[in-house]
Every structure is written in C-alpha cells, then in structure tokens.
Amino acid sequence: MKIETDILVIGAGPVGLFTVFEAGLLGLRCTLIDNLDKVGGQCSELYPEKPIYDIPGVPSQTAQEHVDALLEQIKPFDYDLYLSQRVEVIEPLSTEDGVTSWKILTNEGLECTTKNIFIAAGAGSFEARRPPNIEDPDQFLDLGVSYSVKSVEKYRDKNLFIFGGGDSALDWTVELAKVAQSVSLVHRRDEFRGAQHTEAQMRELVATEAVNLLTPFQIESIQGTEKVTAVTLKNFDTKESVTKDADELLFLFGLNKKLGPILDWELELVQKKIAVNTENFETNKDGIFAVGDINDYPGKLDLILCGFHETTLAVQKAFQRIHPGERVPFGYTTSNTKLQKKLGVTE
Numbered sequence: 001m002k003i004e005t006d007i008l009v010i011g012a013g014p015v016g017l018f019t020v021f022e023a024g025l026l027g028l029r030c031t032l033i034d035n036l037d038k039v040g041g042q043c044s045e046l047y048p049e050k051p052i053y054d055i056p057g058v059p060s061q062t063a064q065e066h067v068d069a070l071l072e073q074i075k076p077f078d079y080d081l082y083l084s085q086r087v088e089v090i091e092p093l094s095t096e097d098g099v100t101s102w103k104i105l106t107n108e109g110l111e112c113t114t115k116n117i118f119i120a121a122g123a124g125s126f127e128a129r130r131p132p133n134i135e136d137p138d139q140f141l142d143l144g145v146s147y148s149v150k151s152v153e154k155y156r157d158k159n160l161f162i163f164g165g166g167d168s169a170l171d172w173t174v175e176l177a178k179v180a181q182s183v184s185l186v187h188r189r190d191e192f193r194g195a196q197h198t199e200a201q202m203r204e205l206v207a208t209e210a211v212n213l214l215t216p217f218q219i220e221s222i223q224g225t226e227k228v229t230a231v232t233l234k235n236f237d238t239k240e241s242v243t244k245d246a247d248e249l250l251f252l253f254g255l256n257k258k259l260g261p262i263l264d265w266e267l268e269l270v271q272k273k274i275a276v277n278t279e280n281f282e283t284n285k286d287g288i289f290a291v292g293d294i295n296d297y298p299g300k301l302d303l304i305l306c307g308f309h310e311t312t313l314a315v316q317k318a319f320q321r322i323h324p325g326e327r328v329p330f331g332y333t334t335s336n337t338k339l340q341k342k343l344g345v346t347e
C-alpha cells in the first residue's frame with residue numbers, strides 16, 4: 001500500500017500522539033506507525049497502572065489514563081494509525097526548492113512519502129532483559145513469569161517475587177504490596193539504583209513486614225510444570241540455596257534498547273540516541289526530526305513533558321517545509337476557532 005502524508009511519525013508513544021495535536025493546530029495531517037500492537041509506547045507497554053505525577057496541570061494519572069487522555073485530545077484531528085509494523089527503511093526521494101522529500105518502508109510493505117519524518121521511537125524497539133542464569137524462562141511467560149506489569153489485579157492475593165534493583169523494581173514493590181498476599185524483593189546487593197524516596201518507602205514496608213527484602217540473593221531456578229509453583233534463590237555470601245513457594249515472578253532487570261533499523265538511517269548518533277538541534281529538533285538530515293526519549297542534546301531529560309515541548313517546536317519547522325515562505329500561524333488554543341468548531345464548542 002502507498003500513502004502520502006504531511007508528517008510521518010515513527011512511534012505512537014505519548015510524544016508521537018501529542019505530535020498529532022500540535023500538527024493538527026497548524027492544519028497538518030500525521031500518519032503514525034508503531035511496531036507494538038497498541039499505542040502508548042512505554043506508558044502502555046511497561047507501566048500502564050503506575051501513576052504519573054509530573055504532567056503539568058494533572059496532579060496524578062496512571063500511565064494508561066495519560067495515553068487515553070492523549071487519544072481524546074487528538075480526536076478533533078484526522079490522522080492515520082498503523083500498528084504492528086516497524087519502519088525499516090528511510091530513503092531520500094527528491095529535492096525541490098531545497099526541500100527534500102522522503103520515502104519510508106515498513107516490514108509489512110507499507111510505503112509512505114512525506115516531507116517530514118518525526119522519529120518518536122523512544123527507546124527504540126525494546127525488549128526486557130531476561131534473568132541471565134535461567135535457561136528459557138519464557139517457557140513460563142504469563143504462567144508465572146512476567147517482565148512488566150500489565151495489570152495490578154493479576155497479582156492480587158498472590159505470592160509474588162520481584163527481581164531487580166532499579167526504579168521499576170522499587171516502584172512495583174511499593175505498589176503491589178497493596179494487593180499481593182506477599183511481596184519479596186530479591187536483589188544481588190542491599191543497595192538500590194532507584195529514587196531515594198521510593199527506596200525509603202520500600203524499607204518502611206520491610207520494617208512493617210509488608211515486604212520481604214531478600215539480599216544478597218540471585219535466582220537459581222524456577223520450579224513448576226504447567227505453571228510456576230516455586231523459586232530457588234541462592235545467597236551470594238553463604239552460597240546456600242533456599243526454595244520458596246511462588247505464584248508470580250516479576251523480572252525487572254531493565255530493557256535492552258534495540259535501535260534496530262534506526263542505525264541504518266545514517267543519522268548522527270550520540271551513544272544510542274539521535275543528535276538534534278534544540279531550535280527545531282531536526283537531525284543531521286533535512287526534514288528528519290527526532291523527538292522524545294530517542295533524541296539527545298545538552299541537558300536532555302527523558303521525560304514526557306520534555307518530548308511535548310520538542311515536538312511542538314519541531315512541527316513549526318515541518319509547516320515551513322510544506323509551505324515554504326509562509327508565516328507559521330500562531331495562536332492560543334483558547335482562541336483557535338477551527339479547533340473549537342471541531343470540538344463542537346459554541347459561545
């Protein structure tokens with residue numbers, strides 16, 4: 001299938017979704033492509049039920065509520081969405097009046113031409129790290145082994161073991177202690193890499209025996225035939241092993257970030273991120289922008305609100321590439337009559 005669009009957005013995470021809104025205000029149409037089977041990026045895939053507290057004007061919202069709100073916000077604007085396909089190839093087409101057009105191809109055979117590509121690919125195609133010393137832990141995938149929390153209810157009244165020492169392990173220990181029958185946090189050492197206040201919350205739960213902290217331990221084996229029934233842990237100091245009944249094992253060892261095809265697009269990289277300027281978040285290629293977690297510049301923070309700012313400025317340049325010489329229309333949404341009409345707002 002061949003299509004044409006004003007802005008081709010690679011990645012339908014929060015930043016890709018918000019691009020539809022900002023582009024829509026300028027009358028530009030977006031096409032979003034994501035290799036996951038749903039929109040929302042990390043928010044929907046990794047932590048849908050975890051609260052987010054730093055979206056301006058929204059004191060608290062779960063990550064999935066945030067994605068749902070973004071979908072509601074972009075409803076007034078027409079856009080195309082293609083899921084479960086990965087953008088593999090980007091090629092220059094032609095240059096007219098100094099403006100280069102691009103062609104992209106997906107692994108599902110979708111071909112799209114555009115003057116503007118927004119790479120909102122977050123951490124790239126991500127894959128959860130597996131426990132290093134367990135052969136084929138995925139034989140128990142969703143049968144007691146998981147690598148992210150898709151539903152808090154899954155852990156209600158269960159004997160849960162959480163493995164890891166970073167933010168996710170600490171966050172979920174605190175959250176899931178509210179619903180699980182028992183939560184054991186297993187880590188190789190008694191030091192954590194996560195936020196100090198969450199570690200303090202976790203240690204308070206340990207003090208009140210709401211959480212078992214097992215350090216310095218490492219997983220040795222998983223027991224079960226059709227489903228996980230127990231787990232064997234090895235103490236690093238004593239070298240002794242201990243087997244405990246378990247219903248659910250949650251491995252939160254972080255993600256292997258795979259840039260995959262992005263590495264082939266001849267973009268300037270800084271380590272595993274795409275270098276951009278901070279005026280309009282364009283890469284070293286005209287008309288290819290990188291917004292959200294995928295980009296890098298001095299002072300970059302991997303936060304949703306930073307990605308929103310970046311894509312807001314980038315669509316200004318995208319407009320200029322489509323309408324060379326025209327002034328980019330600027331107006332507050334409170335007085336945007338076109339938007340109000342779409343929203344059905346009447347005076």
Ligand SMILES: Cc1cc2nc3c(=O)[nH]c(=O)nc-3n(C[C@H](O)[C@H](O)[C@H](O)COP(=O)(O)OP(=O)(O)OC[C@H]3O[C@@H](n4cnc5c(N)ncnc54)[C@H](O)[C@@H]3O)c2cc1C
Pocket residue numbers: 010011012013014015016033034035036040041042043046047050051052053054085086087088120121122123124125126167168260261262291292293294302303304305307
């Ligand atoms: C546990 C956790 C808690 C967090 N808490 C907060 C918080 O409280 N506040 C905050 O601001 N941020 C938080 N973050 C960070 C926040 O989730 C990210 O900053 C945000 O998701 C970045 O959005 P994005 O749209 O740039 O990328 P992502 O959300 O990563 O989405 C990128 C999308 O691009 C897709 N993609 C990648 N490559 C391709 C390709 N070649 N073709 C097609 N699709 C592709 C991916 O499948 C993915 O869906 C948290 C992150 C985690 C892991």
